[in-house]
Amino acid sequence: MAPLVWLITGCSSGFGAQFVHSALARGDKVIATGRNAATKLKHLDGTGAAIVDLDVSLPEAEVKNIVDKAAKIHGRIDVLVNNAGYGFFGAIEETRRLFDVNVFGALAVTRAVLPHMRAQQSGTIAFVGSMYAWWTPGMVTAYGAAKGALKAIVDGLAAEVRPFNIRTIDFEPGFFQTPLTDGANLAQYASAAPPLDAYADQRAAMVAVAAAHDGNERGDVGKGVELMVDVIRGEGRASGRSMPLRLPIGEDAVKVVEATCHNMLKVVDAWREEVVGTTDRDEFESDKGIESIVTVPDIKLWTYLPW
Template sequence: MAPLVWLITGCSSGFGAQFVHSALARGDKVIATGRNAATKLAHLDGTGAAVVDLDVTLPEEEIKTIVDNAAKIYGRIDVLVNNAGHGFFGASEETSNEDYRELFDVVVFGALSVTRAVLPYMRAQQSGTIAFAGSMYAWWAPGMLTTYGAAKGALKAIADGLAAEVRPFNIRTIDFEPGYFQTGLTDGAKLAQYASAAPPLDAYAGYRAAMHAMAAAHVGSERGDARKGVELMVDVVRGEGPASGRAVPVRLPIGEDAVRVVEATCRNMLKVVEAWRGDVVGMTDRGEFVSDEGMAPIVTVPDVVL
């Protein structure tokens, strides 16, 4: 396989930094990006990665200009990893709309802006992979993680729709949905950095304290090894190792805890559907309805090719 050119956002730490090292180790070329790159990406000096300053919350036209210049470095972009993001912890009622906007600006709108800037290059070369750093909490968001789960849930939906739209150009999309990995995402200092500016409500004090204690106890003992997780994701993108000869799915949980969350969510939803099927199906049709055959492309979920 010829070396792939990767553009990776959010490379200051965690999965983003590991993606850089893992892709380079395969002999690929990497354009590593992040805010304040001169300082926050200094740890990548000497790795062989091209480093570009990119804040995904910039206006879309500015992002397009930065990506256009980045594309000139190697003449193409084969893989985009939309990894930029951060954690968020707080009860729904005490989380402001501004908190949602701030997180969505990075995780969702930032990913969309970079994706739109990269797609013309992939369409022109008739190949490419768009990867999103999703989360198991796109499937089920427990208390205090509603905002984070909502942002990752948006990525899940975007990956679904985008996959159908870009498939004719031989472009793939995949939403990787990791569980807990040792990336520092739940580190108390980082969570405090992005805490809501809204005053906490006494009503949730006990629940908040319990969840904070659980998160604090969890730091450093996460099940997932970030290097192993990223190596698997790189395998999937490159079609190597366990991904050799297999089609790339639109969504893929990464880690045993992520698989548990996805399986349990699907089982619960199927139980609800079976319990309510006769009411939510048979009782809601119009009397004049004949067939929805003409709507098949948008009401029939395509089978997964494994």
């Protein structure tokens, strides 16, 4: 396999930084991006990665201009990893800013990369989502909503780009030892609005959980990213497997997905006859429903591309 060219967002720490090291270790080429790259990506100096300053929340035209220049570094982009993002609990305006980075930022970078992948008729677009897309606890609503949006985007995007031999996947990690629950990180993104007394107990409980797990998260970032790189490259534990549209990463994420699906199926079974199945128009012809032409895609959507 020829070396792949990766463009990775949010490389200052955590998954993003590890993706840089893991991809380079496989012999690939990396374009590492992040805000204030001169300082926040300084730890990547000397790794061999190309460093590009990219704030994904910039206007789309500016994002496209930066990505187009980055694509010229190695002449192509084979893999995009949409990793940039953060989490917090806050007011409406702060939630909009979170979506600007976590959702609209990922869309802007994806839209900027797609013309290059369509031209070369190949590519992989990966999103670093979260198990919170399946289960969102109290006080994490905005973050879970953003990750849920990415989960839905992958479904539609996969169908749109499939004719161009471009694959998509949403990785959905559980708790990993990243700065996400670090106290200083939470304080950095804490709401500037006065906290509501009505939610004081819930807020205190969430902060206590974050503090208790900070430094004691289940997942090892290095192992998690190595698995994700295996999946993207079709190597190691992913050898001979088809790439799914989404993949939980970590035992806790697997349990959340299993429990959510199980609970939803129980709801459908419990309500099917009395309510769910009683809403058809009397004159409706059952063989002409939308479900006859639109089906949920098999999770084994992709075979690996012959790069």
